[in-house]
Amino acid sequence: MRRAVLATTGISALVVVLLSLKPHQLPVLAGAAPRSPASSATPHTRATTSTGTGTFTGDPINTDYGTVQVAATLAKGRITSVKVLQAPDQNGRDQQIASYALPRLTQEAIGAQSAHIDAVSGASYTSQGYIQSLQSALDQAHA
Amino acid sequence: MPDTTARGPRHVEHVMGTVFTFDIRDRPTAAVHRALAEAVAHLHRVDAVFSTYRPDSHISRLGSGGIRLADCPPEVHEVLSLCERVTHDSDGWFSVVPAGTLDPSGLVKGWATEAASRLLHEAGAHHTCVNGGGDLQLRGQAAPGIPWRIGIAHPLRPGELATVVTADGDLAVATSGTAERGSHILDPHSGTPASAFASLTLVGPRLTLTDAYATAVFARGDSAHDWVEKLHGYEALAILPDGQEWRTSGFSRYGS
Numbered sequence: 001m002r003r004a005v006l007a008t009t010g011i012s013a014l015v016v017v018l019l020s021l022k023p024h025q026l027p028v029l030a031g032a033a034p035r036s037p038a039s040s041a042t043p044h045t046r047a048t049t050s051t052g053t054g055t056f057t058g059d060p061i062n063t064d065y066g067t068v069q070v071a072a073t074l075a076k077g078r079i080t081s082v083k084v085l086q087a088p089d090q091n092g093r094d095q096q097i098a099s100y101a102l103p104r105l106t107q108e109a110i111g112a113q114s115a116h117i118d119a120v121s122g123a124s125y126t127s128q129g130y131i132q133s134l135q136s137a138l139d140q141a142h143a
Numbered sequence: 144m145p146d147t148t149a150r151g152p153r154h155v156e157h158v159m160g161t162v163f164t165f166d167i168r169d170r171p172t173a174a175v176h177r178a179l180a181e182a183v184a185h186l187h188r189v190d191a192v193f194s195t196y197r198p199d200s201h202i203s204r205l206g207s208g209g210i211r212l213a214d215c216p217p218e219v220h221e222v223l224s225l226c227e228r229v230t231h232d233s234d235g236w237f238s239v240v241p242a243g244t245l246d247p248s249g250l251v252k253g254w255a256t257e258a259a260s261r262l263l264h265e266a267g268a269h270h271t272c273v274n275g276g277g278d279l280q281l282r283g284q285a286a287p288g289i290p291w292r293i294g295i296a297h298p299l300r301p302g303e304l305a306t307v308v309t310a311d312g313d314l315a316v317a318t319s320g321t322a323e324r325g326s327h328i329l330d331p332h333s334g335t336p337a338s339a340f341a342s343l344t345l346v347g348p349r350l351t352l353t354d355a356y357a358t359a360v361f362a363r364g365d366s367a368h369d370w371v372e373k374l375h376g377y378e379a380l381a382i383l384p385d386g387q388e389w390r391t392s393g394f395s396r397y398g399s
Binding site for chain 2: 117123135142
């Protein structure tokens with residue numbers, strides 16, 4: 001159980017990576033003119049336009065449990081999809097966790113950035129439930 | 144006005160079996176930092192007194208008859224009085240003995256969260272969001288001219304939001320539901336788990352009553368809508384187990 005919790009915590013770094021792509025924090029993505037990429041995201045030359053539309057590949061982030069790297073596709077400054085390029089997969093348990101956690105956390109990150117929310121209200125979470133919560137992702141992104 | 148140039152501290156505290164997030168948007172003065180430390184200490188003190196998971200807490204010993212109310216700190220009397228009020232206001236749909244033993248947890252967390260928010264306010268932090276495990280007390284604004292935006296977690300679609308509540312000024316937001324801890328809210332009349340809603344969100348002025356009323360409304364089930372409509376200053380969003388939703392007539396003032 002401890003292993004599962006720790007692994008999930010590692011994966012939650014993904015959400016931090018995703019939330020760090022928030023357009024309002026990266027005016028170069030949402031703005032009209034700039035061509036230069038933000039330090040944490042490198043635009044694919046293939047699809048980038050000056051209107052914050054394109055696919056952006058995040059830097060690989062080293063966590064205690066392995067490397068996490070994602071690419072986000074933006075349309076007019078908003079994340080429309082996220083592709084996981086690297087995630088911890090050292091053993092079967094990691095893969096199992098990743099298979100359910102990554103889609104969920106990806107969905108949460110997309111929802112959070114598009115809604116520009118400050119906090120989340122929901123059924124009372126336990127200390128462990130918090131780890132996978134959107135509130136936890138928001139706290140880490142703003143820490 | 145909240146200060147965007149010197150955003151105050153954000154603090155996460157694991158206590159009372161859940162997690163509290165303090166999001167302070169005022170200038171982080173020494174007084175604000177002291178109040179934050181005091182608020183955190185207060186939460187741990189409340190846990191020591193009110194936890195039903197600790198056999199040595201005042202509430203556990205009071206419930207088992209080991210001590211009398213007169214042996215308890217004054218806040219126990221305050222909380223039990225508030226519970227009595229909510230039981231009365233809600234026609235018995237809130238109970239301080241939900242499973243047969245003394246357990247004011249349905250009110251304590253909101254009460255503690257509101258108290259933490261008040262400590263910050265008294266220290267000069269007038270733009271704060273204190274989230275007590277999914278129930279929030281908001282004050283002021285997120286930034287000058289920018290209201291707080293609170294996502295309401297969708298109980299049936301993990302990771303998605305049912306709506307966003309916008310709070311310009313002081314507001315409490317409480318959600319009762321089965322998504323995180325299962326069917327843990329009991330119908331005080333039958334003793335069986337309440338099952339009419341997947342989640343019930345109530346907004347009101349202060350979290351102590353908003354949170355406790357939300358628990359009562361969740362248990363009430365079918366007659367919940369009419370009851371909240373008559374409850375001055377409160378609005379509700381309900382999501383049913385089949386995904387259907389209803390809102391009270393004034394909910395649109397806060398969210399879609």
